[in-house]
Amino acid sequence: MIKISKVEPSVSDRIKGHLNAITTAFVQALKPDRITVEYPRERRRYPDNFRGILIFDKDRCVSCFRCAQICPANAIKMEFYDNYYPSVDYAKCIFCHFCVESCPTGALRSSKVHDVAFKSLDDMYIHTNSMMSIPEIVREEEIEVEYEIEDGKLKLRREVVEKLEVDYERRRLILKKELSSLEVPPPIPVRKRAYCKDPESCLGCRICASVCPRNAIKYDRKKRIMSIDIEKCVGCGFCVRHCPMEILDLKVM
Amino acid sequence: MSLFEIFVSNMMNIPIIKPLIDYLMGVPVIRFIVALILWRPFFAIAIAPGLGALGLYLLWIVYFERKLTARVQWRVGPLEVCRPIRGLIQALADGIRFFFQEVIVHREAHRPYYVQLPILAFIPVLIPIMFIPAGNVVGIKSDYAIQLIVAFLALISITIVVIGWASNSRFAFVGSVREAFMYFAYEVPFVIAVISMIFLYGSGNPYVAVEKQTIPGVFLNPIAFIVYLIAMLMATSRLPFEIPEADQEIAFGPFVEYSGILFGLVMTLAYEKLYIMALLFTILFLGGWSGPYIWIIGDLSHVLWLLLKTVVTISIIVIVRSIYARYRLDQALKLGWSSMLGLSLVGLVLGVGVGWFV
Numbered sequence: 001m002i003k004i005s006k007v008e009p010s011v012s013d014r015i016k017g018h019l020n021a022i023t024t025a026f027v028q029a030l031k032p033d034r035i036t037v038e039y040p041r042e043r044r045r046y047p048d049n050f051r052g053i054l055i056f057d058k059d060r061c062v063s064c065f066r067c068a069q070i071c072p073a074n075a076i077k078m079e080f081y082d083n084y085y086p087s088v089d090y091a092k093c094i095f096c097h098f099c100v101e102s103c104p105t106g107a108l109r110s111s112k113v114h115d116v117a118f119k120s121l122d123d124m125y126i127h128t129n130s131m132m133s134i135p136e137i138v139r140e141e142e143i144e145v146e147y148e149i150e151d152g153k154l155k156l157r158r159e160v161v162e163k164l165e166v167d168y169e170r171r172r173l174i175l176k177k178e179l180s181s182l183e184v185p186p187p188i189p190v191r192k193r194a195y196c197k198d199p200e201s202c203l204g205c206r207i208c209a210s211v212c213p214r215n216a217i218k219y220d221r222k223k224r225i226m227s228i229d230i231e232k233c234v235g236c237g238f239c240v241r242h243c244p245m246e247i248l249d250l251k252v253m
Numbered sequence: 254m255s256l257f258e259i260f261v262s263n264m265m266n267i268p269i270i271k272p273l274i275d276y277l278m279g280v281p282v283i284r285f286i287v288a289l290i291l292w293r294p295f296f297a298i299a300i301a302p303g304l305g306a307l308g309l310y311l312l313w314i315v316y317f318e319r320k321l322t323a324r325v326q327w328r329v330g331p332l333e334v335c336r337p338i339r340g341l342i343q344a345l346a347d348g349i350r351f352f353f354q355e356v357i358v359h360r361e362a363h364r365p366y367y368v369q370l371p372i373l374a375f376i377p378v379l380i381p382i383m384f385i386p387a388g389n390v391v392g393i394k395s396d397y398a399i400q401l402i403v404a405f406l407a408l409i410s411i412t413i414v415v416i417g418w419a420s421n422s423r424f425a426f427v428g429s430v431r432e433a434f435m436y437f438a439y440e441v442p443f444v445i446a447v448i449s450m451i452f453l454y455g456s457g458n459p460y461v462a463v464e465k466q467t468i469p470g471v472f473l474n475p476i477a478f479i480v481y482l483i484a485m486l487m488a489t490s491r492l493p494f495e496i497p498e499a500d501q502e503i504a505f506g507p508f509v510e511y512s513g514i515l516f517g518l519v520m521t522l523a524y525e526k527l528y529i530m531a532l533l534f535t536i537l538f539l540g541g542w543s544g545p546y547i548w549i550i551g552d553l554s555h556v557l558w559l560l561l562k563t564v565v566t567i568s569i570i571v572i573v574r575s576i577y578a579r580y581r582l583d584q585a586l587k588l589g590w591s592s593m594l595g596l597s598l599v600g601l602v603l604g605v606g607v608g609w610f611v
Binding site for chain 1: 572576
């Protein structure tokens, strides 16, 4: 049995503790280890996997509804134009970016923009056509800050934007305010393609061809075989889900 | 003897501005004003170490405390008011805002007391200043100055208790009861610590006390020094004993209902009390106004040393805010009536013993 009793530190321990606290306070008062960034005059350089405002690419979307289904906050609704495309309600969005992870074609992407103000609750509902580019933002930073870990301690490295010497491209983008290329990380390449595991078992039902949003699966009437056009396939996995013989799968090409 | 002659007979001696004063004394009306300002008792009360120095000190300490606490806690602190000097005039800006803000007197308040008391509370702050000398610059010379300062300091707590009663609100009541308890906790050890120093110097006269400090009082009686230091923290609601005001629990305690300029007055009460206690602390333990005499500023030299020592003392004391957490009321009372009372009695014996030899 474990018995818990009150800790009674010895007098020397108490004095040591007091001295420790006082020296820490004085050291911090003279030279603080603070990591505060004086936003908006300074801005932290965010990593590429930062979860900010969503960017939508209409051409890549295959209307698979996965983003709307996976959203835990029910923030994504599908809107109909020529096809169904997602729209986001930022009053509900919790920036978990499950939608970005679940998107099979990389049509939804994350940007580094996080400081957006809305005038009303209705404005927070972003329709599909406004999701295509990053919202209008004003950048007034003079100093860029990068967080670095040095000997197990978090430290700040400050660089004046106009004197960014290493990164000419970045400096040009900030000064000319071409933010869409600065704040949106490059699109993730489509990694997976559909393929047939076992062509012998194919029934020839042609369900895969009819569900394919990009018409990548073709049926050749003369040769009586199915073929997958790798160039057209976006790896959405519709055919994999619908195949009655379960012989289709996605693989990394 | 006319009033003007009385002023001129006891004027400040400041060599550096002597030509300017000589010129101004020739101008008909202005010479009365100049003579009044440079009349030593008036100068002591109205300018330094009195009201003027008190105002400057308030502007400094409010900013400094916020900035220091912020640094220790890895924040930035006040910054946006006048950015080039890193928000140095934040306290001034707050004061101006308080001045133009509406004073709301709520329905349940005891109206006359509620409005009067913040202004009346200023009196026990100003009276001790009359007895605090800085070299020749002194309001009233008295053989019992130290005892009088301690006596008038006690009045501040009473005004705070009455302010809490006049506010007639739950939090204010809790705050004033706590203030009364804290008053019981610190007053007895504080008075005994001061009495031990009076025994040590053999007089309640600040001049005698400063003269006898060839070795500073800290080393003559370190126990009374510690007791006085802790009592000072308790008396002025500094953080380890910030029990009556306790922002997180009772939202500034007795002062919860105040707004506008009245809040500005009551909020600075604790700082003013700290100023007076630190002045007394400097006189009793740090050698008062003794220091190298700077010829060029004459009488101001004493004032300068006294204020410098006081402000440095306070600036070191405010860091305690960011080191320790708040005590509970019962813990503070226990501390006051056990260890502090015991220590102060030991200090009294030590003071009498050392006083025998000094």
